[in-house]
Amino acid sequence: MPVKKTPLPKGFKLAVARAGIKGPGLAKGRNDMALIYSERDAALAGTFTTNKVIGAPVVMNKQKARSASSNSARAIVINSGNSNSCTGARGMRDVRRMAALSAKHLGIDEDHVYVCSTGVIGVPMPMGVVRPGLKNLAEGILEGASGKSGASVEAAARAIMTTDSYPKFLSRTVKIGNRIARVTAVCKGAGMIEPDMATMLCFVMTDIAVEKPALKSALKAAVGDSFNMLTVDGDQSTSDCVLLMANGALGNAPLKKNSVGLKRFSKALAGMCYEMATMIARDGEGATKLLQVVVEGARTGAQAKKAAKAVANSLLVKTAVYGADPNWGRILPVLGRGGIFMDPLKVDIFIGKVKIASNGLAVAGAAAVKRARKELKKKEVLIRVDLKVGKASARAISCDLTEEYIRINSEYTT
Amino acid sequence: MPVKKTPLPKGFKLAVARAGIKGPGLAKGRNDMALIYSERDAALAGTFTTNKVIGAPVVMNKQKARSASSNSARAIVINSGNSNSCTGARGMRDVRRMAALSAKHLGIDEDHVYVCSTGVIGVPMPMGVVRPGLKNLAEGILEGASGKSGASVEAAARAIMTTDSYPKFLSRTVKIGNRIARVTAVCKGAGMIEPDMATMLCFVMTDIAVEKPALKSALKAAVGDSFNMLTVDGDQSTSDCVLLMANGALGNAPLKKNSVGLKRFSKALAGMCYEMATMIARDGEGATKLLQVVVEGARTGAQAKKAAKAVANSLLVKTAVYGADPNWGRILPVLGRGGIFMDPLKVDIFIGKVKIASNGLAVAGAAAVKRARKELKKKEVLIRVDLKVGKASARAISCDLTEEYIRINSEYTT
Numbered sequence: 001m002p003v004k005k006t007p008l009p010k011g012f013k014l015a016v017a018r019a020g021i022k023g024p025g026l027a028k029g030r031n032d033m034a035l036i037y038s039e040r041d042a043a044l045a046g047t048f049t050t051n052k053v054i055g056a057p058v059v060m061n062k063q064k065a066r067s068a069s070s071n072s073a074r075a076i077v078i079n080s081g082n083s084n085s086c087t088g089a090r091g092m093r094d095v096r097r098m099a100a101l102s103a104k105h106l107g108i109d110e111d112h113v114y115v116c117s118t119g120v121i122g123v124p125m126p127m128g129v130v131r132p133g134l135k136n137l138a139e140g141i142l143e144g145a146s147g148k149s150g151a152s153v154e155a156a157a158r159a160i161m162t163t164d165s166y167p168k169f170l171s172r173t174v175k176i177g178n179r180i181a182r183v184t185a186v187c188k189g190a191g192m193i194e195p196d197m198a199t200m201l202c203f204v205m206t207d208i209a210v211e212k213p214a215l216k217s218a219l220k221a222a223v224g225d226s227f228n229m230l231t232v233d234g235d236q237s238t239s240d241c242v243l244l245m246a247n248g249a250l251g252n253a254p255l256k257k258n259s260v261g262l263k264r265f266s267k268a269l270a271g272m273c274y275e276m277a278t279m280i281a282r283d284g285e286g287a288t289k290l291l292q293v294v295v296e297g298a299r300t301g302a303q304a305k306k307a308a309k310a311v312a313n314s315l316l317v318k319t320a321v322y323g324a325d326p327n328w329g330r331i332l333p334v335l336g337r338g339g340i341f342m343d344p345l346k347v348d349i350f351i352g353k354v355k356i357a358s359n360g361l362a363v364a365g366a367a368a369v370k371r372a373r374k375e376l377k378k379k380e381v382l383i384r385v386d387l388k389v390g391k392a393s394a395r396a397i398s399c400d401l402t403e404e405y406i407r408i409n410s411e412y413t414t
Numbered sequence: 415m416p417v418k419k420t421p422l423p424k425g426f427k428l429a430v431a432r433a434g435i436k437g438p439g440l441a442k443g444r445n446d447m448a449l450i451y452s453e454r455d456a457a458l459a460g461t462f463t464t465n466k467v468i469g470a471p472v473v474m475n476k477q478k479a480r481s482a483s484s485n486s487a488r489a490i491v492i493n494s495g496n497s498n499s500c501t502g503a504r505g506m507r508d509v510r511r512m513a514a515l516s517a518k519h520l521g522i523d524e525d526h527v528y529v530c531s532t533g534v535i536g537v538p539m540p541m542g543v544v545r546p547g548l549k550n551l552a553e554g555i556l557e558g559a560s561g562k563s564g565a566s567v568e569a570a571a572r573a574i575m576t577t578d579s580y581p582k583f584l585s586r587t588v589k590i591g592n593r594i595a596r597v598t599a600v601c602k603g604a605g606m607i608e609p610d611m612a613t614m615l616c617f618v619m620t621d622i623a624v625e626k627p628a629l630k631s632a633l634k635a636a637v638g639d640s641f642n643m644l645t646v647d648g649d650q651s652t653s654d655c656v657l658l659m660a661n662g663a664l665g666n667a668p669l670k671k672n673s674v675g676l677k678r679f680s681k682a683l684a685g686m687c688y689e690m691a692t693m694i695a696r697d698g699e700g701a702t703k704l705l706q707v708v709v710e711g712a713r714t715g716a717q718a719k720k721a722a723k724a725v726a727n728s729l730l731v732k733t734a735v736y737g738a739d740p741n742w743g744r745i746l747p748v749l750g751r752g753g754i755f756m757d758p759l760k761v762d763i764f765i766g767k768v769k770i771a772s773n774g775l776a777v778a779g780a781a782a783v784k785r786a787r788k789e790l791k792k793k794e795v796l797i798r799v800d801l802k803v804g805k806a807s808a809r810a811i812s813c814d815l816t817e818e819y820i821r822i823n824s825e826y827t828t
Contacts, residue, residue, distance in 0.1 A: 053750030053758045053774075086746055088759065088775045121743025122776050315729075316823060323824030329535025332500055336467030344467045345502065360467075361502045362536045402824075403817035409730060410737030410816075 006153040006171045009182040009207035011249030013037045013150040015140025016159040019133030021126055023081025023119035023162065031159035033130075034151070035137035036076040036203055037106065042247035043254075044073035044114070045215040047223045049240035055085030056095040057115045061241060064111060073245050074112035076203060077102050077137065078160045079130065080188070081119040094125040098134060105138030116201050116241050118188060119162055157186040160201060163408060164188050168279045174208065174268045176261045181208045181250045183265070185272055189280040200227065200280055202242040204272070208265055209248030210255045217257065218266040219244045226273035229305065230281055230397045231313050244269075274397075281397045286404030290380045291321050296393040297386045299341045304394035307340045311383060311396070318401035321381050326372035328357045331383065342387050350384040351375045420567040420585045423596040423621035425663030427451045427564040429554025430573040433547030435540055437495025437533035437576065445573035447544075448565070448600075449551040450490040450617055451520065456661035457668075458487035458528070459629040461637045463654035469499030470509040471529045475655060478525060487659050488526040490617060491516050491548065492574045494602070495533040496540065508539040512548060519552030530615050530655050532602060533576050571600040574615060577822060578602050582693045588622070588682045590675045595622045595664045597679070599686055603694040614641065614694055616656040618686070622679055623662030624669045631671065632680040633658045640687035643719065644695055644811045645727050658683075688811075695811045700818030705735050708798045710807040713755045718808035721754045725797060725810070732815035735795050740786035742771045745797065756801050764798040765789045 008014065015035040026032055046065045048058050077098055084091045095115050103110040117125070140150060151159075157167030171184040189200025210218070223242055248254065255262040282290045293312040298304035311317055316330040328349045335342055349357040352375030356368055375381065381400075422428065429449040440446055460479040462472050491512055498505045509529050517524040531539070554564060565573075571581035585598040603614025624632070637656055662668065669676040696704045707726040712718035725731055730744040742763045749756055763771040766789030770782055789795065795814075 051747055051750040052756060053747045086743055086758065086771075086774055086776070088773075121741075121747065122771070123743075315819075319820055319823035322820065325824070327535075329500055329537075333465055333467045333535065336465040342466060344500065357500075357536070359502075360500055362500070401820060403820045405729075406733055406736065406815060406817045406820060409733035410739070 006169055006184060007182060008153060008184050009205050009247070009249065011039045011207055011247045012184070012205045013039065013141050014153065014156045015137045016151040016155045017133045017136035017140065019079065019129045021079060021081035021119070021129060026081045026162065031155065032080045033133045033137055034078045034156040034159040035102070035141055036078070036156070036205065036245070037141045038074055038205070038245055038247040040247045040249055041112070042073045042245040043210055043212050043215050045212070045219040045244045047219060047242045053086065055083050055117060056087060056091035057084055057117045058241060059092065060095050060099065061114050061116070061243070064114060072112055073114065074108045075102060075106060076114045076116060076243055076245070077134065078116045078201065078203070079118075079133070080160050080162050082117060082123055082125050083119045083121050084117040084125045086122040087124050090124055094127055097127065098130060101131060101134045102138060105135055106141065114243060116243070118160065118201055153184060153186060157188070160186065160188045162188065163285055165283050168276060168283070170272060170275060172268050172272060174264050176208055176250060176252050176255070176264065179250050179252055181206060181252070181265075183208075183268055183272060185276060187276045187280065200240055202227065202273070202276060204242070204244040204269065206244075206246045206265070207249040208246055208255065209250065209252050210246040210262065210265065211257070214255055214257045214262050215244060215246055218262060218269055221266060222270040222273040225270065225395070226277040226397070229309065229395060230277040231309060277397045281399045284399035284405075285408045286402040286406070287399030288402055289321060289378070289400045291318065291398040291400055292380070292382050293396045293398065294382065294384045294393065295387065296384065297388040297390055298392040298394070299390035301392045301394060303340050304392040305396070307335055307385065307387070308394045308396035310334050310337065311385065312398035315401060317383070318398065321376060322400035322402050324373050324376035326351050326356055326369050326376060328362070331385065332357065332360065335385065335387070341389055343389065346388045348386040348388065352378070352382055420583055420598065421596060422567060422598050423619050423661070423663065425453045425621055425661045426598070426619045427453065427555050428567065428570045429551045430565040430569045431547045431550035431554065433493065434543045435493060435495035435533070440495045440533075440576065445569065446494045447547045447551055448492045448570040448573040449516070449555060450492070450570070450619065450659070451555045452488055452619070452659055452661040454661045454663055455526070456487045456659040457624055457626050457629050459626070459633040459658045461633060461656045467500065469497050469531060470501055470505035471498055471531045472655060473506065474509050474513065475528050475530070475657070478528060486526055487528065488522045489516060489520060490528045490530060490657055490659070491551065492530045492615065492617070493532075493544065493547070494574050494576050496531060496537055497533045497535050498531040498539045500536040501538050504538055508541055511541065512544065515545060515548045516552060519549055520555065528657060530657070532574065532615055567598060567600060571602070574600065574602045576602065577699055579697055582690060582697070584686060584689060586682050586686060588678050590622055590664060590666050590669070590678065593664050593666055595620060595666070597622075597682055597686060599690060601690045601694065614654055616641065616687070616690060618656070618658040618683065620658075620660045620679070621663040622660055622669065623664065623666050624660040624676065624679065625671070628669055628671045628676050629658060629660055632676065632683055635680060636684040636687040639684065639809070640691040640811070643723065643809060644691040645723060691811045695813045698813035698819070699822045700816040700820070701813030702816055703735060703792070703814045704794045705732065705812040705814055706794070706796050707810045707812065708796065708807065709801065710798065711801040711804055712806040712808070713804040715806045715808060717754050718806040719810070721749055721799065721801070722808045722810035724748050724751065725799065726812035729815060731797070732812065735790060736814035736816050738787050738790035740765055740770055740783050740790060742776070745799065746771065746774065749799065749801070755803055757803065760802045762800040762802065766792070766796055
């Protein structure tokens with residue numbers, strides 16, 4: 001877990017507010033809005049859900065991110081409790097209103113404000129409570145700017161939670177030339193999680209100056225191996241966004257593609273995205289264990305990813321992990337479902353360090369089963385599959401499936 | 415539920431035995447083997463799992479079904495408790511031995527004996543107990559032939575159960591010319607059920623004479639709209655078979671393709687397969703409700719099937735059905751995941767008879783939600799989606815997802 005006082009990169013401020021939006025996972029009196037604010041114009045890169053059914057905020061953010069000039073992001077408004085998805089023309093009006101009101105309160109350009117909403121689908125935004133919330137957020141920032149501290153990273157991470165059981169945030173430093181830069185991120189996500197891309201909300205802030213094409217490619221690579229390899233329940237949200245703001249407060253010359261500085265930043269970013277993806281999986285609705293599935297020896301990278309995700313998504317595998325049952329007979333058929341080049345009689349399967357199946361057959365002796373069961377009782381479980389038909393590999397990030405997932409999702413009321 | 419004394423078609427006999435194979439769902443002292451026996455050579459058609467990881471019995475049955483001449487099936491040996499899958503060369507030797515021993519005991523050709531096994535994966539068949547079981551089965555048949563009655567349809571259906579909570583069987587009559595023919599079927603299946611094809615075991619017997627090509631096409635059509643549209647947990651078994659035996663004891667001229675008789679038989683067969691698929695879904699591990707998903711107005715039949723299956727497979731939809739939550743905001747994003755031509759702002763969603771979303775937006779008023787919740791509290795739930803982009807439709811058969819599914823599958827030990 002991150003330490004209490006997580007630092008922000010230079011030139012960023014946060015604010016939180018309690019608007020009173022009702023929604024799943026939102027306890028009464030909880031903060032349900034957050035604002036990320038950069039004192040300087042920042043470059044922005046974003047990745048968005050590929051679902052065709054997308055929320056009004058995603059529609060607006062995609063348009064803004066596409067048409068934006070290099071340094072054109074100043075603020076991200078986030079609310080939990082209502083996703084403003086499947087809300088039609090009214091939803092589009094509401095999200096544009098949210099951006100416009102925030103811009104007015106903050107005294108910035110409306111086009112520089114992004115909005116992310118997470119929560120119930122198909123219910124109009126309760127603008128009556130959102131409007132004063134937006135005002136409170138802006139006041140929090142302006143007060144912060146005028147001497148007070150603004151909200152903490154943890155408070156912002158808490159305000160964007162829905163069914164999450166803990167706030168998710170982290171911060172790292174990166175050396176750029178001889179300056180020490182900072183990257184800080186918050187994210188949320190617990191259910192309705194099956195990427196392609198990104199199945200949750202994540203906001204990354206850095207004070208490094210990065211050229212926009214370089215920023216975009218760094219984000220795309222980081223997300224491809226982290227959030228896009230994450231699955232909790234195979235269901236895809238309508239609201240997923242990862243937004244990365246680089247405001248250049250560090251004062252470095254903007255990082256270009258293929259530069260040493262960009263490589264360092266990209267590595268830190270990829271590591272942070274991977275760590276946040278494991279945080280989300282660990283907090284998967286009802287989860288008791290983090291499950292990672294590594295597939296090696298696949299023909300292509302795409303096949304390795306597909307195979308790893310299929311195993312990580314199998315209900316029978318996830319319940320076996322929950323029950324600490326080293327039943328590799330549930331793993332092999334998942335690989336055989338189709339679309340993956342494999343030969344059942346070549347496959348090796350490991351649970352943790354224990355080889356449980358060799359060339360598609362059980363490893364002889366009760367000792368392996370006993371040792372594998374021990375591995376499955378750990379809080380972090382690794383299933384490793386070697387297809388032995390190629391050189392590609394991939395890792396999927398998931399969790400076990402428990403009665404609690406069912407309870408949460410059968411009691412979640414519209 | 416079928417009546418107690420379910421009739422067999424003419425010329426068929428059944429036997430059951432208690433071999434003592436240990437496996438999931440098998441209570442001590444339960445029958446775990448069954449034999450379907452035709453007194454005359456029967457035409458056989460089969461459909462098999464498309465998983466690449468398939469059990470030794472499936473490998474053997476596919477070979478036999480492909481190379482078989484017109485009337486070449488006499489017996490099907492079935493055991494529960496062990497699927498003889500992922501058992502390599504030893505598994506192939508064991509299944510051939512099972513066929514050979516049964517043939518010897520019954521005094522028939524080894525090539526005319528099919529074997530189906532269901533149960534745990536990756537554990538060698540316990541041939542020490544299976545061998546005497548095969549002898550007992552044959553004795554049951556020969557005694558039956560010599561005046562005793564053999565086993566009942568229900569007893570056979572019980573003997574092939576694993577985690578099933580009740581036996582699944584039914585029988586219908588079909589008029590062929592001026593003769594009354596009979597079709598009787600038994601099947602099993604409760605978990606590890608996601609077709610393509612067929613995710614369970616099903617055996618259909620009829621006394622009608624049918625030409626082999628006609629028999630095959632009738633079975634393929636029936637399975638395509640029933641077992642192949644069935645999903646309990648998205649996991650695909652290694653052992654799935656539907657075997658159809660037509661022994662001609664009715665004395666009719668063998669039915670040809672496009673004949674009136676074949677149409678009647680095909681209709682009865684399709685209806686029976688559909689009914690059995692709903693029996694399996696109703697008995698889905700931990701299920702409390704049958705869930706049917708109808709997708710209409712799709713561009714193509716394949717898209718309609720894909721969409722219906724995706725909704726029927728969504729954990730969030732299945733838990734919402736369990737909790738009687740008319741949350742259509744979980745349904746629409748499933749359709750948007752990809753691969754289905756749709757426009758979110760055209761989609762209508764019905765729960766039972768209640769329209770809950772119209773053109774992708776919530777139907778105004780609390781009355782619809784209240785009425786939809788009532789529909790969801792029924793034992794049989796219908797979700798109907800109209801994409802309004804074409805004329806194709808499909809129906810998927812599924813069930814709700816409950817804590818009990820998790821319990822069963824986390825406690826199921828290897």
